[in-house]
Amino acid sequence: MIYIWLKALHLISVFAWMAGMLYLPRLFVYHTDAKPGSELSETLKIMERRLLRLIINPAMIASFVFGIWMLLLNPGLMHQPFMQVKLGLILAMTALHGFLARCRRQFADDANRRPAKFYRILNEAPTLLLIGIVIMVIVRPDLWKPNPLNQLRLDFSTKLHQNRSSAPIPVLSLPKMPATPKPPAK
DSSP: OHHHHHHHHHHHHHHHHHHHHHHHHHHHHHHHHSOTTSHHHHHHHHHHHHIIIIIIHHHHHHHHHHHHHHHHHOGGGGGSHHHHHHHHHHHHHHHHHHHHHHHHHHHHTTOOOOOHHHHHHHTTHHHHHHHHHHHHHHTOOOOSOOOHHHHHHHHHHHHHHHHHHHSOOOOOOOOOOOOOOOOOOO
């Protein structure tokens, strides 16, 4: 039951993270056209700072917390190729997040040197990464033949997770050994 709640909270935080990641570069496009020091430029600085600090950063942190928690409950997923690719795409999304934060600081200092076209193109990067992540999670393409040992680990971990969420884990009971006959008394 907790796994389902974690998944819901993970998805909610990912939606918020992606909404901000898609909007921030669009604000940068408008900011490049604003004259430094103008009222519009100062308004955009406030909007960018609030978006990053109040929405994007907390949503990213929540996404990581809930995602890692789910992996701890189902560690067999780490051996699956789709999860390895997904984690690589998440690493790229996190690097993009860091780059956007750096760009925001440059705009705050009126030190941006990039044209609006750069940010229009950059605005597509989160979408492309998101498409890859969703395909990995939903379709789970067979990227390479998994190691049979890894499949055993996944099966065990899945069964363990199912036991945790639906029924109590059975207690291991050892078979009773037959009593050894006592030697006859002398």
